[in-house]
Amino acid sequence: MQHDPTLPGMRRATPADEALVRGFTRAAYAKWVPVIGREPRPMTADYALALREHRIDLVEPEGVLRALIEMRAEPDHLLIVNVAVAPAQQGQGLGRALLAHAEAVARQAGLAEMRLYTNGRFASNIALYARCGYEQYAEEVLPPLGTVIHMRKRLR
Template sequence: MRLADEGDRAAVERLVQDAYTPWIEVIGMRPLPLEADYAALIAARRVHVTDRLDRLDGLIVLVPEDGVLLVENVAVRPELHGRGIGRGLMDYAEQEARRLGLPALRLYTNVRMAANIALYESLGYAETGREGIEGRSAVLMRKQLDLP
């Protein structure tokens, strides 16, 4: 894993487009990651990508907050689903939270993204509520970490 740089922006945007476009039909609108400003996120050092020379297989957007690390976006190339890349990205998020001394992670996902909710639950995330975020119904989830 490495931080994305400006030279990665087109590949990051393409990966997000490929990963989230299939969800438009499921949720009835564009998922929030399709609306994000990746130039700004890359400049802010929030986008972490898989470190391959020929292509990006996955990415995760991490935002440190007060006492928690926000997992804002996880994207994996659709043809690579089921190979553990998403789980690896989530493991990386936990490592980053620990490195930053943050005792918890949080995320949100659309209520209609049932497969994602099930994945997060299998990784130890618990639902903490539901709310509207920019016109979308979101499930809020959190995971506490054991810090040394």
């Protein structure tokens, strides 16, 4: 178990957590369905595969899942694939704390850049990432998904 004072109860997900991760992510992203008219990608992801190929860390104080972050190390950066926070916990700093956690993971791996992508219609997420030091570096239109905003942050 990892010990992070800003994220009590953090642990690395295992393959046994597949249903938990899937159900939690679906609940966290449900608010976006009416915004984009479909389920966002994290709601339909293959979490059995993700748990084998990515690092997923869970924030589970008192055994109750409150947030998670999914990351994939690339040769020159750490990609944040998914940040999910329980609807009742949104707006309380957990997303920001998870981004800081990911930056610590990147530094430990010797990586100097963070990257992530999000739907162009997720304005509150884009604003959060910008407040955390991420800048937009690319935009791509992927019919029928919409516009994908690519953001990055160089670590010191």
